[in-house]
Amino acid sequence: MADMSEIEKRFDIHEIAKNKKQDLDRYQCNIYCCHSTGCKSSGSDEILELMHKTIEEYNLQDKVRIVATGCMGLCAQGPLIRVEIKGQKDVLYKRIDPATSRSIIIEHIVPALKLEAGQQITLPDYLQKYVLSLDLPFFKKQEKVVLKMAGHLDPEDIQEYMANGGYLALEKVLKTMTPQQVIEEIKKSGLRGRGGAGFSTGMKWEFASKVKAVDDKFIICNGDEGDPGAYMDRSILESNPHSVIEGMMIAAYAIGATEGWFYIRAEYPLAVERIEKAIKACKKSRLLGNNIMGTDFSFNIDIRLGAGAFVCGEETALIHSIEGNRGTPRPRPPYPTDKGLWGKPSCINNVETLANITSIILKGADWFSSFGTATSKGTKVFALTGQVEHSGLIEVPMGTTINEIVNEIGGGVPNGKKLKAVQTGGPSGGVIPTEYINLPLCYDELKKVGSIMGSGGMIVIDDSSDMVDLAKFYLDFTVDESCGKCAPCRIGGKQMLMLLEKISKGRGTKEDIDLLRQIATAMQKASLCGLGQTAPNPVLSTLRFFSNEYEAKVAKK
Amino acid sequence: MGDASVAAQIAAKWRKKRGSLIMALHELQDVKGYVPWDDAMELAQEMKVPLARIYEVLTFYNFFKLEAPGKAVISVCTGTACYLKGNDKTLEEFKKQLGINEGESTPDHMFHLQCVRCVGCCGLAPVCVVNGKTYGRVTTGDVSNILAEWRKKFEEEE
Numbered sequence: 167m168a169d170m171s172e173i174e175k176r177f178d179i180h181e182i183a184k185n186k187k188q189d190l191d192r193y194q195c196n197i198y199c200c201h202s203t204g205c206k207s208s209g210s211d212e213i214l215e216l217m218h219k220t221i222e223e224y225n226l227q228d229k230v231r232i233v234a235t236g237c238m239g240l241c242a243q244g245p246l247i248r249v250e251i252k253g254q255k256d257v258l259y260k261r262i263d264p265a266t267s268r269s270i271i272i273e274h275i276v277p278a279l280k281l282e283a284g285q286q287i288t289l290p291d292y293l294q295k296y297v298l299s300l301d302l303p304f305f306k307k308q309e310k311v312v313l314k315m316a317g318h319l320d321p322e323d324i325q326e327y328m329a330n331g332g333y334l335a336l337e338k339v340l341k342t343m344t345p346q347q348v349i350e351e352i353k354k355s356g357l358r359g360r361g362g363a364g365f366s367t368g369m370k371w372e373f374a375s376k377v378k379a380v381d382d383k384f385i386i387c388n389g390d391e392g393d394p395g396a397y398m399d400r401s402i403l404e405s406n407p408h409s410v411i412e413g414m415m416i417a418a419y420a421i422g423a424t425e426g427w428f429y430i431r432a433e434y435p436l437a438v439e440r441i442e443k444a445i446k447a448c449k450k451s452r453l454l455g456n457n458i459m460g461t462d463f464s465f466n467i468d469i470r471l472g473a474g475a476f477v478c479g480e481e482t483a484l485i486h487s488i489e490g491n492r493g494t495p496r497p498r499p500p501y502p503t504d505k506g507l508w509g510k511p512s513c514i515n516n517v518e519t520l521a522n523i524t525s526i527i528l529k530g531a532d533w534f535s536s537f538g539t540a541t542s543k544g545t546k547v548f549a550l551t552g553q554v555e556h557s558g559l560i561e562v563p564m565g566t567t568i569n570e571i572v573n574e575i576g577g578g579v580p581n582g583k584k585l586k587a588v589q590t591g592g593p594s595g596g597v598i599p600t601e602y603i604n605l606p607l608c609y610d611e612l613k614k615v616g617s618i619m620g621s622g623g624m625i626v627i628d629d630s631s632d633m634v635d636l637a638k639f640y641l642d643f644t645v646d647e648s649c650g651k652c653a654p655c656r657i658g659g660k661q662m663l664m665l666l667e668k669i670s671k672g673r674g675t676k677e678d679i680d681l682l683r684q685i686a687t688a689m690q691k692a693s694l695c696g697l698g699q700t701a702p703n704p705v706l707s708t709l710r711f712f713s714n715e716y717e718a719k720v721a722k723k
Numbered sequence: 724m725g726d727a728s729v730a731a732q733i734a735a736k737w738r739k740k741r742g743s744l745i746m747a748l749h750e751l752q753d754v755k756g757y758v759p760w761d762d763a764m765e766l767a768q769e770m771k772v773p774l775a776r777i778y779e780v781l782t783f784y785n786f787f788k789l790e791a792p793g794k795a796v797i798s799v800c801t802g803t804a805c806y807l808k809g810n811d812k813t814l815e816e817f818k819k820q821l822g823i824n825e826g827e828s829t830p831d832h833m834f835h836l837q838c839v840r841c842v843g844c845c846g847l848a849p850v851c852v853v854n855g856k857t858y859g860r861v862t863t864g865d866v867s868n869i870l871a872e873w874r875k876k877f878e879e880e881e
Contacts, residue, residue, distance in 0.1 A: 203842075203843055203844055203857070204843075204844050204846050204847055204859075206857075207844055207847065207850075207856070207857030207858070207859055208847065208859060240846070241844070241845070241846025241847060242846040242847065244846070244847075391843075392840065392841075393841070394801070394802030394803045394804075394806075394840050394841035395802050395803035395804045395841060395845055396841070396843075396845075397841070397843035397844075397845060400843045432749060432786050433786075433839070433840075433841075433842060433843070434843065435855075470742055470745065470746060471745065471746060471749055472784075472786075473745055473748075473749070473784030473785070473786035473787060474784050474785035474786035474840075475783065475784050475785065476840070487745065488742045489741075489742050490742050490743060490744030490745050490780070491744075491776075491780065492779055492780060492783040493783065493784070507742075508741065549845060551803070551804035551845035551846065551848065552803070552804055552807045552808075553807060553808075557804070557845065557846045557848070558846050559846075589803070592803070623803070625803050625804065625807065627807065631807065639803070639806055640803075643840070649783075
């Protein structure tokens with residue numbers, strides 16, 4: 167290869183990655199401090215400040231690097247700090263306060279750096295109390311693809327992303343593959359949309375690529391994660407924003423899009439900020455704009471914020487919202503891939519879906535499809551919350567059973583209570599009782615038991631919870647969030663809620679339960695969009711598995 | 724641009740961009756704390772958007788406030804994880820101590836109480852957020868401390 171000019175070198179991702187790697191290799195110790203929304207609210211700002219001061223005090227700036235990272239997963243035990251010293255075992259600390267963070271430097275890092283090769287540090291007892299074993303099933307049983315770099319990467323540093331192989335997938339695609347080859351690879355991988363419905367991503371891209379655009383064609387990233395109890399997308403955007411941007415660029419190349427849009431909830435200010443910074447960094451590194459990497463591919467990205475409307479996760483409502491209108495859905499077809507944003511063909515992918523793309527391109531479709539079940543490939547990120555010991559963000563291969571997730575990774579139900587059910591799919595999903603504890607989690611199996619994968623919220627419910635009340639909780643949410651455009655959803659939801667209130671107050675009759683079923687079925691069939699069609703799911707699934715609880719309330723009358 | 728009003732400045736920034744109305748309203752609310760009626764009218768004129776369009780957007784989305792909130796906005800999370808861990812009790816305690824209902828402000832405009840759908844800190848459930856500061860594992864006993872903390876803060880500012 168001919169010598170590169172200085173300017174070319176400045177923008178060459180291999181050159182940047184090489185220099186950054188050398189730069190990072192200088193350090194003997196890396197302190198990773200979780201700086202995601204969860205740990206930030208537990209006080210990681212103060213911790214970071216004090217640790218920086220302490221490092222300066224001990225004059226260790228050249229040896230020790232402090233990295234403010236994205237989510238490490240075990241949010242309930244935050245703030246989390248991970249200390250990695252060359253030649254020493256990695257140590258993860260939990261529930262750290264500023265004073266303890268200072269002690270970690272003085273009592274752990276300073277002496278460890280003075281040790282000779284082969285010696286391991288012994289931690290003082292009081293620090294030992296803060297150590298979280300990395301051998302916990304919570305860490306051991308996970309398989310990280312999407313979250314691989316989360317917790318090990320400064321999300322605001324594009325060079326660090328490049329030093330870890332960032333933008334190599336984009337280079338591979340732009341320089342060695344045709345758009346059709348990219349689509350074939352994604353189709354072969356079996357990747358399905360992670361937003362809820364589970365449509366084949368490769369197929370969606372193929373449809374979008376075949377539509378001839380007169381001028382514009384758009385790729386949209388759906389970051390309107392509205393399910394209460396789910397925060398996978400937020401964590402991905404916060405911990406590794408460039409992986410989503412790179413995935414979006416590859417999608418744009420594959421379908422021939424000219425412009426990309428991020429639609430992110432306004433309730434996620436940190437995620438918005440990190441994507442904004444990442445886009446700026448890309449523009450500065452000439453990874454966005456005209457003739458990217460010296461090829462014919464030109465592309466730009468912009469951000470639009472949601473404003474607190476759950477229905478905007480539905481793709482036609484989302485489009486209306488980006489356009490600056492009320493977020494009401496419209497009937498499909500025409501599908502957005504034909505007529506989307508401003509009437510132009512638009513392909514909408516979820517955050518997690520796009521975050522999977524780079525690994526598939528670099529490691530191959532066969533590698534990706536080696537994870538998972540026959541029809542659900544790859545891994546899935548779940549927000550494991552509710553009445554469970556280790557609540558947090560986890561990533562497991564598709565097909566992992568509920569038992570493995572709740573009892574092994576999650577450490578079971580606390581306070582001596584018993585597991586009653588898990589709920590997946592948020593307000594659009596259903597409950598799964600303990601008799602299905604060995605159910606492998608994948609799109610099709612969940613459907614069989616009346617729930618859905620959804621975006622990945624998993625709520626653990628113990629035996630103290632009232633299922634009628636839970637159904638009411640979800641329905642209250644969807645009734646409130648219904649946009650009111652179509653009658654089945656607007657009226658049906660409200661009537662169902664009134665019936666549930668009557669039943670839970672002990673004034674219901676057996677006929678009310680039948681009526682509840684009838685309205686639910688009508689709503690499923692007649693509603694305009696996914697919100698209305700799935701809103702009855704929590705009611706129907708609690709009726710299916712816990713009808714005794716409904717009947718008990720009716721019998722009291 | 725020094726003399727131009729906030730609404731005019733925001734309109735100038737967003738007028739020529741596509742899909743900008745909601746973004747402009749976000750910026751207006753960021754500056755003013757809510758979307759005052761006069762500013763909305765001015766924005767309509769400057770952006771050449773009918774006022775009715777602005778009104779329908781403002782009333783559709785939960786995020787926009789049409790009235791001035793209290794100085795400290797208390798958001799009690801009503802997501803599923805917080806619901807299961809009993810955040811309804813925290814909400815009741817806030818109501819009791821402040822003497823207001825959700826969606827209302829105290830007469831001295833110091834506190835505004837609202838419910839929000841999942842702030843995405845489910846690992847810390849139950850959660851409350853006051854002016855961007857998140858409080859995790861909140862119990863009814865914490866309520867008076869949280870209120871005292873913010874009262875003290877405002878007194879110090881004055």
